[in-house]
Amino acid sequence: MPDDLVSPAARRLYAFAADRYAFTAAEAVTALGPAADPGADACAGAGTDTSPGEGGGEGTAVDSGGVGVVEIGEALAELVGAGLLRRVPDGADGAGARTGGVGADGGGGGDAAVARWAAVEPRAAAAGALAPLAERVRRAQEEMDRTRLLLESFAPAYEAGAAQRARDRSADLELITDLGAVRALIAELSASCQEELLTSQPGGGRAVETLEEAIGRDECMLARGVRMRTVYQHTARYNRPTAAYVERVTALGAQVRTLGDGLMRMLVFDRRTGLIAARGPDGAPLSGAALVVREPSVVEFMTAAFERSWAGAEPFPVTVGPDLARTISDELRQTIVRLLADGVEDKVIARRLGMSERTCQRHIAEIMRAVGARSRFQAGWLAGAASGGVTTDSAPAADSAPAPAPAAAERAGAGRGKGGKVAGGRPEGGRPPGRRGSG
Known part of the structure; x- marks a missing residue:
């Protein structure tokens, strides 16, 4: 309860109540009323009608700082409403007094037993006053929890979709940094290749172990009717193992050409999946790494780059005169x-x-x-x-x-x-x- 909503009379009355086990309104008037007010004793003795105009003026207003009868009644009602005063049942404190007094509304108590009041511990009063609000907060929290659970029940579907989208994006471009994994992927793509393999290999002659690994795989593809076109650099013509490999695969239908400069290391399988040499943030080649490309537009660009190189290349002769x-x-x-x-x-x-x-x-x-x-x-x-x-x-x-x-x-x-x-x-x-x- 804000301070400006608590009257000074209510504060004085609560302080009075806190000093005793129980009290009546008449006792409060006697204790807190004007000391020189002749109507105060009459009121305390009779405890009956305190209507305006009797006993020395309207409500026996405060003289010399006292609290009038009407103010006592209003303060009593204020404290009871705030939960700071509670009514004591008749005989609970052993008094059993049956005299008239001021009611909680400032009116007369009549012939009924005079109500007795006791102060309530402020924290207990706060708990009681806030209980309805706490209940409303509890119900609101429960509603929030139900709404949260309802909306979060859709999370698995969203997360599954997001994961699928991430897989789709990662499937378009995939960086493989392990050489063994790169070789295994090339073998897998070669085994599933059905139409055409385009290869661009800069760097001159190929290593013997690389050629030995490739020859069996390439012969199988050629036997299945897969078209193979490969572009090397001119310097590869002077490498005997590379020339022997070329002679062997061209006899089975492969086409091999050479170019001086401008080659990009790549393979394109069936114009659907491409592999290109991977590079680091500084632009330097990553040893043994490859970037797998499945995005159609990028694969189409790779194929077009190969076709330009192929158009400017010259056939690889098996013998060089x-x-x-x-x-x-x-x-x-x-x-x-x-x-x-x-x-x-x-x-x-x-x-x-x-x-x-x-x-x-x-x-x-x-x-x-x-x-x-x-x-x-x-x-x-x-x-x-x-x-x-x-x-x-x-x-x-x-x-x-x-x-x-x-x-x-x-x-x-x-x-x-x-x-x-x-x-x-x-x-x-x-x-x-x-x-x-x-x-």
Whole structure:
């Protein structure tokens, strides 16, 4: 009960009640009424009618700080309503008084036994006063619990659907980091492949153990009528185990081609499931890891990328004669020249062309000697200019290029000014005396 709803008279009356076991309204009037009020004794003695106009004014209002009869009646009703006073049954305290008094409403008690009142411990009063509210809260809590249980009963269905959606998303793209698991998945997809297998394998020749693992699986697919197309890099032609594998599968109907650069390592089974080499957050390849792709749009993109590589690739010959070897070597050197002009590092060029870094550096050294270049970048630019792939507008600074040799420039067919001349050597594709190209 807020403080402003408790009257001062009720507080004085409760303090009076707390000092005794029980009291009557008349006793409260006697104790709390004005000491000089002549109507107070009469009221206390008679305990009857206390209507306005009798006993010295309306309700014997407080004089000298006392509490009038009417105020006592109102305070009594206030405390009873708040549960701070309780009625004591007749004879419960041994008094058994039967005199008139002021009722809880301030009216006369008549001939009935005078009501006696006792203070109620405030915490007990609070418990009693709050009991109905607590009951309403309890019922509201029960309703909340029922509503919660009803709504949460739908949770299993939602969670099952969410789990299925998560499985569907994870099924579209799945990262496998264990090499054994990757090999097992490839074997499984190969066994279930019915129409076509597309393979793009950069990096030059394949390892012998990899080829031995693949040959039996590939022969089974070819025997089932599965079409197989594979793209390697040109350097794979010089790898004897890879050439032997190609000869064996092409005899059964497989098609194999090679390309200089721009391959992405991947496999596509029946144009439905693809595997690509996985890379970490820094872009470096994850050893032995693969990303499984089942999302149709991504698989279609992978297939289109393979078809572009296939269209620009050349058939893989089972035997490589001198003329073909020179042609391939010249193609590799042209690719090296282009990458040198782009400022690509040796190890990156080697990786992109599927050769060892040592072999790549040997090719670069031969190119530099052939064009008389002092730096890798200059070698790429001069060789490209000699073959018509670089314009004079992009010539390197004059102080970084060697002095042009007119005779050599004429032999190279440059003749386009200082930027297009080749100093001290042959154009790209030429050979220094006594040396032959090597893949």
